[in-house]
Structures are given as C-alpha cells and as structure tokens.
Amino acid sequence: MDRRSFVKAAGIAGITGLAGCTGGPSEGGETTTTEHGSDEKTTTDAQTTDGSAPAANVGMVYALGGLGDKSFNDAAKRGIEQAKTELGIEYQEAQPSASEEFPQYQRRFAQSTSPDYDLVSCIGFAQKSALKETAPNFPDQKFMLVDDKLPELDNVASYVFREEQGSFQVGYLAGLLTTQEFAAGAGETTPDKKRVGFVGGVDAPLIKKFQAGYEAGVKHADEEITVDVAYAGSFSDSAKGKEIAVSMYDKGADIVYHAAGATGLGVFEAAEEKGKFAIGVDSDQSVTEPKYADVILASMVKRVETPVFTSVGNVVNDEFKGGSVTTLGLEEDGIAAVYGNELGSEIPQEVKDKLTKSRESIIAGDIEVPTTTE
Known part of the structure; x- marks a missing residue:
C-alpha cells in the first residue's frame, strides 16, 4: 500500500482528525496553526514568492524543547535555512510539546497532498x-532521522554522532583547568577542590554518551577529580538546570558541562551568579548566548545542521540514501570542542596543546572513548 492509498484507507474521519495537516505553505510568509486546541504550534515558512516550484518540500519535526533552545533544535533550523537559501526548497515546521505528539506530526507530513512533502526530517x-511505526505505513515517503538509526527501513536515512568524542575533549579541558588556578571573564577556579559537574536533560542512552565521554576526559586529566552528575528530567526547564548547577557550584565544582538543551541555559545563569565556568553543547553557545560568554569556556559543538542540509540535498539531487546510517565524529568534523568566543584566548596554550594531542589520539584510535557509564 503506497502512502496515497494509506490516506484513502484512513477514511474521512481519520483525515479530519488531523485538521490542517494537508495544507501547504501559504505564499509570502509565516502561518501558525494550533492542533486540537493545544498550545503546540506548527509554523509554515514560504520560501518562494515568485510562483516558481520549489526544488523540494520538507517537513521538519523538531525535538522536545523546540526552537529557541540556542542549541540542538536551533542547529537543525540552521541546516534547513541553509537548504532554503542554497537549494531553493520550501519547508514547514512542527514543534511537539510531548513525545506522544511525534507520531501525529510525522503522519501529518507523510499524508499531505498539498504540498506533497519530498522529505520528512525527524530531529532527535x-x-x-514513533518513526519505526510510521515509516512502514508510508513506503513511498522519504524520512530522515537524526540521533538514532533505523537501518532496517529503506525509506529512512539515519544520522548519528560520536558525542562521546567531543565530550571527552571538553571533559579533558575541564579536568585540566580545575586542577590549576585559572581566572577569566566572570569566573575563576579553586584548584584545591578539583571538582566539576555534568547536567543531563533526560536520563537516556544518548545523553549517557555525553556523560561517559565527559567523565573519561576529566579522568584523563586527573583520576582524583570528582565529577558530580545530575539529570533534570527535561530539555526545557532552565529553572531546574539552574537549581542543579547552583548546588554543584556550592559543593565546589569549578566547571559544569550540560547536555540538556534549553535546560542548560539555567546552568549558565548559575555560573554567572557563582563566579564559575560552564561548557555549552550542540552549538557554540558563547555565540548563541552572548550574555553568558564571560563564563562559557567552550562548547561541545554537534553539527546537527550538517545531516539536515545533506539529506535535503540528497533528495533534491535524487540521491536519497534510505536504509543507510551516517556516523559523524571528530574525524568527520561532525563533532568539535570549540573554545568560547570571549574566554578562548585566555585558556593557557599548554592546555590547548594537550587537547590537540588528545583529539589526534582519539582519531588514531589510541584513546578509546567509552559510550556508556559504569
């Protein structure tokens, strides 16, 4: 059964239950619709206003936390914006507020006939x-998945990252700095404590990779360093992120690394208040959050924009790679430890040299970075 037949089989009642799902971008700007009276909104961006057909129509289903996280989702947004500019595509965005909404928005784009979406991008x-259930019901629909893999489905292109490698690098940085006197911007260390922290969004295997790499990097600097770990249970609770980070700083942590989306903004607030340091994630957060640039030592950049742009380009060029899994790490420049825009120049050169060496060793296979915690 192809996806058009599936729409028919769904029946009028089923289609009506997805009100607004078959409408395409409105010409000339941004349209917002609300699903079944909820606060969740879907935004449509019209990319072409001269009447010409787009190179492709793409549906974007973002991760929880939504746009404006200055991190993961915003990186994906940069990728689709790049595709808009360079490839001439149109796209529509959905920002689910709960995981239960993922299936309906995946189906929404797959069922659409006006426009007919050439690709549905599932971020996170x-x-x-949800996609494991959705994709088989729409065999003619192309999907892409970021941060996990479904190689058994030939209509899904999967993209994963070696987050543990970049996390090792920023962990090594944190470990080297917490063992010495270091002051820059609005922060300073207390080397007699030798303590750092990690704040995760939700306790899931993927986020555990960040934690595992970070802890390994810290211990590579000094086995005696204490690493405090806590999970907020959310990617969108900055107040909880701040509460956790304040507690860590009060215990003596010099530096806290977060892998928590918008929750991590609270970590930066805590660092400012306590005169300590923080490490960002996914995007260069010293740039996306400039008001905290004086406490952000570095960011573990995860170039989510790369698979988004690449997958759209593959569809436009009729080179969709369904069933494939693309892995991006330090060697592929999909992951990187990027020094803070304001504080990077203050980090001692000998510390930077050690990070350069460890990066080379990871790529060469001389340092094996764990992907799970003990």
Missing part, C-alpha cells in the same frame, strides 16, 4: 519509536 532520538 526520541522520535525513533
């Missing part, structure tokens, strides 16, 4: 379960 590991 939490969408895997």
Whole structure:
C-alpha cells in the first residue's frame, strides 16, 4: 500500500482528525496553526514568492524543547535555512510539546497532498519509536532521522554522532583547568577542590554518551577529580538546570558541562551568579548566548545542521540514501570542542596543546572513548 492509498484507507474521519495537516505553505510568509486546541504550534515558512516550484518540500519535526533552545533544535533550523537559501526548497515546521505528539506530526507530513512533502526530517532520538511505526505505513515517503538509526527501513536515512568524542575533549579541558588556578571573564577556579559537574536533560542512552565521554576526559586529566552528575528530567526547564548547577557550584565544582538543551541555559545563569565556568553543547553557545560568554569556556559543538542540509540535498539531487546510517565524529568534523568566543584566548596554550594531542589520539584510535557509564 503506497502512502496515497494509506490516506484513502484512513477514511474521512481519520483525515479530519488531523485538521490542517494537508495544507501547504501559504505564499509570502509565516502561518501558525494550533492542533486540537493545544498550545503546540506548527509554523509554515514560504520560501518562494515568485510562483516558481520549489526544488523540494520538507517537513521538519523538531525535538522536545523546540526552537529557541540556542542549541540542538536551533542547529537543525540552521541546516534547513541553509537548504532554503542554497537549494531553493520550501519547508514547514512542527514543534511537539510531548513525545506522544511525534507520531501525529510525522503522519501529518507523510499524508499531505498539498504540498506533497519530498522529505520528512525527524530531529532527535526520541522520535525513533514513533518513526519505526510510521515509516512502514508510508513506503513511498522519504524520512530522515537524526540521533538514532533505523537501518532496517529503506525509506529512512539515519544520522548519528560520536558525542562521546567531543565530550571527552571538553571533559579533558575541564579536568585540566580545575586542577590549576585559572581566572577569566566572570569566573575563576579553586584548584584545591578539583571538582566539576555534568547536567543531563533526560536520563537516556544518548545523553549517557555525553556523560561517559565527559567523565573519561576529566579522568584523563586527573583520576582524583570528582565529577558530580545530575539529570533534570527535561530539555526545557532552565529553572531546574539552574537549581542543579547552583548546588554543584556550592559543593565546589569549578566547571559544569550540560547536555540538556534549553535546560542548560539555567546552568549558565548559575555560573554567572557563582563566579564559575560552564561548557555549552550542540552549538557554540558563547555565540548563541552572548550574555553568558564571560563564563562559557567552550562548547561541545554537534553539527546537527550538517545531516539536515545533506539529506535535503540528497533528495533534491535524487540521491536519497534510505536504509543507510551516517556516523559523524571528530574525524568527520561532525563533532568539535570549540573554545568560547570571549574566554578562548585566555585558556593557557599548554592546555590547548594537550587537547590537540588528545583529539589526534582519539582519531588514531589510541584513546578509546567509552559510550556508556559504569
């Protein structure tokens, strides 16, 4: 059964239950619709206003936390914007507020006939379960998944990252600095404590990779360093992120690394208040959050924009790679430890040299970075 037949089989009642799902971008700007009276909104961006047909129509289903996180989702947004500019595509965005909404938005784009979406981009590991059910029902629809993999489905192109490698690098940086006197911007260390922290969004295998790499990097600097770990249970609770980070700083942590989306903004607030340091994630957060640039030592950049742009380009060029899994790490420049825009120049050169060496060793296979915690 192809996807058009599936729409018919769904029946009028089923289609009506997805009100607004078959409408395409409105010409000339941005349209917002609300699903079944909820606060969740879908935004449509019209890319062409001269009447010409787009190179492709793409549906974007973002991860929980939505746009404006200055991190993961915003990186994906940069990728689709790049595709808009360079490839001439049109796209529509959906920002689910709960994981239960992933299936309906995946189906929404797959069922659409006006426009007919050439690709549905599913951003975030939490969408895997829903996509595993959705994709087989729409065999003619092309999907892409970021942060997890479904190689058994030939209409899904999967992209994963070696987050543990970049996390090792920023962990090594944190470990080297917490053992010495270091002051820059609005922060300073207390080397007699030798303590750092990690704040995760939700306790999931993917986020555990960040934690595992970070802890390994810290211990590579000094086995005696204490690493405090806590999970907020959310990617969108900055107040909880701040609460956790304040507690860590009060215990003596010099530097806290977060892998928590918008929750991590609270970590930066805590660092400012306590005169300590923080490490960002996914995007260069010293740039996306400039008001905290004086406490952000570095960011573990995860170039989510790369698979988004690449997958759209593959569809435009009729080179869609369904069933494939693309892995991006330090060697592929999909992951990188990027020094803070304001504080990077203050980090001692000998520390930077050690990070350069460790990067080379990871790529060469001389340092094996764990992907799970003990």
